[in-house]
Amino acid sequence: MNVYYHVAKNGSDIAEGTKQNPFLTINKAASIATAGDKVIVHEGEYRECVDPKNSGLSNLRRITYEAAKGEKVVIKGSEHIKNWEEIENNVWKVQLPNTFFGEYNPFAVEIFGDWVVYNPGRHLGDVYLNGMSFYETESYEQLLNPEIQTEVLDHWTNEVVPVHNQEQTKFTWFAEVDEYNTTIYANFHEFDPNKELVEINTRKSVFYPVNTGIDYITVKGFELAQAATPWAPPTADQPGLIGPHWSKGWIIEDNSIHDAKCSAISIGKETSTGNNFSSKRKDKPGYQYQIESVFHARQVGWSKEKVGSHIIRNNTIYDCGQNGIVGHLGCVFSEIYNNHIYNIALKREFFGHEIAGIKLHAAIDTQIHNNRFHDCSLGIWSDWQTQGTRISKNLFYRNNRDLFVEVSSGPYLVDHNILTADYALDNHAQGGAYVNNIIRGKMIHREMLDRPTPYHYPHSTKVAGFAATYGGDDRFYNNIFIGDTDLEGVGTAHYNGYTASLEEYIETVKQEPGDHQAYHKVNQPVYINRNAYFNGATSFERENDKIEKNRFDPELRIIEEGNEVYLSCELPDDFESLLGEIQSTETLPPVRIVDADFEDPNGNEVTLDTDYLGNQKSEKSVLGPIADLKKGKNHVKIWG
The missing domain is CATH 2.60.40.1180 (Golgi alpha-mannosidase II)
Structure with missing residues (x-):
């Protein structure tokens, strides 16, 4: 029989935990709640780190921790x-x-x-x-x-x-x-x-189980704040202000989460798979220990059956020193959406290579969509094993950088996003598909031949091989690129000299002597067509169908009006003359290294037929993320 436990500031931990005789602490309820039970916390300030002792048993038999309806409940690590x-x-x-x-x-x-x-x-x-x-x-x-x-x-x-x-x-x-x-x-x-x-x-976390394997927990409707979370690289234990600690099936929703010294929400790894060994032992680089952590994780059950599959939605996350959301390995098969993430790593009291609004390693089949990122050092950083990952319909503005994809072989999708930073995109990966985005800002594109990283059998954590990042094997369709004064590298011209089909690539490689050395000398194919280039943005030399108006300034602006955000821009008279086809598994060439298709997390065909606002698109529609964009002035509500 499912039980409702109540917690209130006028309660007692020797009470029954009923509404009439509530517990005083959330931890008391957390020590006895079992699958199917609900813990309702009433208004007040609770200074404790909640340590759930028991697991839910399935998505339908979870343990729920929820703020009482209409009541403000704050849990603090201070x-x-x-x-x-x-x-x-x-x-x-x-x-x-x-x-x-x-x-x-x-x-x-x-x-x-x-x-x-x-x-x-x-x-x-x-x-x-x-x-x-x-x-x-x-x-x-x-x-x-x-x-x-x-x-x-x-x-x-x-x-x-x-x-x-x-x-x-x-x-x-x-x-x-x-x-x-x-x-x-x-x-x-x-x-x-x-x-x-x-x-x-005074506390490392405010809602974080000591033990691993505490599955199917829901945390809903709280304000969670002020935790002394440690630095959380992919080679260490990764505690957050809140997180599942190497468990499965958590739902973290409708919370206000702020003032984590380092990371707010962690869906990352635990200590047995490595804990800052490079910094402590100084005998091997962090890169080597990170590779080892992947295999250690497999030995302790890194699989869809044991970890990941979390849902993080409708949260407001701000004022954190390192990340809004962090995770390595434990983030697999998760969904992150409708979150508002801002003021991340702006105090700049310290710095390291693990900082972003969302920083994930090995985000296999993770879906990141409909989030709002602003005033962050970096919006999203998807690092290592970005495979089956989809970054879709997100809004980025006033960030130092918007999106970084690093040392990954795909397939991954970046579609229907609005990126507006001067430094919009770091592409140090291969095997990506960029479809129907607005990209206002420069792209830095690099190959990484000295750091081969794992790739996996589709929709699995099983390692299929390792590959260096050769650059290329990317797809750019239906995007709007916008330059600006003093910005270089906006558009797709940095792919000039790359082959334009797999057949051409194979034929070119055949002309080179040697085995793997030959592949280092030939640029991978890229598939680029039907994009628009404005205000200094420049196109790939072999793109056939495009709009290119170097001197036309769309005057793109992101405008905040209270809790609402609007996109303002002006598009040229011939903007609607070039339409983009709906891209799908069928139209996007499979990635070369992994030999895998662009699919949804269940292995089904994916069709990019809804726009940024969720509206159904015609078989052919205008370029960019919003199907209702038109020539002339546009003023579109994009958040709120």
Whole structure:
């Protein structure tokens, strides 16, 4: 018999857990709820890390944790700190015994791990004033005269960029930890911390099982915040503020998730398959350990039957230092949609090669669609084994970069997206299909011959082989490319010199001596047709059907009006003269290395017959993601 447990701030953990006699903590309910049960949490602030002890048994017999309807429920990884003592010049201090933190003191742990590139001694701790996180200084002296930063270095581009929140940068903290105590100093400026809400994060997560294999859990309707999550590379344990911890079938929906020191939602790996061995042992590169982690994962059950198949939907995720969503291996066969992800990695207190709104490795058959990304260091980064992955109908704007696909062999689909960053696309992969997108910004296209990565049997985690990334084997149909002043590399001209069919490629390779060496010398085929190029964007030299107007500026703008977002652009009079055919499994050539077709996760044919707004498309329709685009002025609601 399914049971409803209730949790409320006026409850007791020795009560029955009924609506009339609720539990006090969510963890009490989490210790006894079993398959089919529902835990209803009533209004209030809960400072705990929820550790579900039992699994659901199937998609229909899951354990649900849900905020009571119409009630605001907040779960925090922080504690409210009082009794601050003023020292000098608006600097206050508080001293806490190390026992206050238990086994995990984030103020004593530096940000560390594989692919951390820049960290000037910063820690996992954080201080919050009325919900706003502070900046950690490198010395006590810097607290006394903090300069308001107006610019910071973007470590990806080595360019100086404006600070996201200049007011926030003047609020700073510094900590000293000895054998017995942790002393935190903070510059509160005009605020008295004993009269305001001041919090420090003390827990690694707020909803994360200690054990693996806790399947079929739903987490719905909460505000989840302020966790001291560690750096989460693909070669380490990857705890998030919330996550399934190497389990199957979680649903994370309708939540507001924010202020994770590193990653908010993790659908990634666990510790037995490797934990920062390259940084700790220094005997092999992270690349080698990442390959090993794939095989270790297979030994501990990395399969569709055991992990993945998560749903992450309708969440708002913001103010995180590394990722909104992260995952390696455990993200397989998942669906991520209708999420609003913003303000990711903009504080720039530290930097490494694992930062994005969504950063996934081995996202086999994962579907990422209808999400909104803005004000992120990078929108989506799909790295290694991007196979069967579909990135569709997403909105990107005001990001430093929008999309990065790296060292993967496909097949993967990028369709009906709106990408608007000056640096719109990093394509360091092969075997992709880019269909019906707006791409306003440059593309960096690279081959990667020194890092062969795995590919798989279709719709499986079983490894079928390894391949270097030769570049090419890409398909570009029905896209709108838009350049801008001082932007180079917009469009498809960087494929000039590539072969244009598999037959031509094979014939050309035959002319070269040797075995694998011959394939290094010949550019893979590309399939490019029926795209539009405006305002300096340039086309592949062998594209037959296209619109190319180098001097026409569509004046594309993304306009926010409250919770709604609009696309504004102007298109030339002959825009509707070139129509694009609906692309599908039948029309998209199979990828060369993996020898696989573009299919849906169930192995069925895929047909790209609905536009960005979900409207059914005609057999032939205008180029770009929205079927209703027309010549002249366009003003289209694209979110909200």
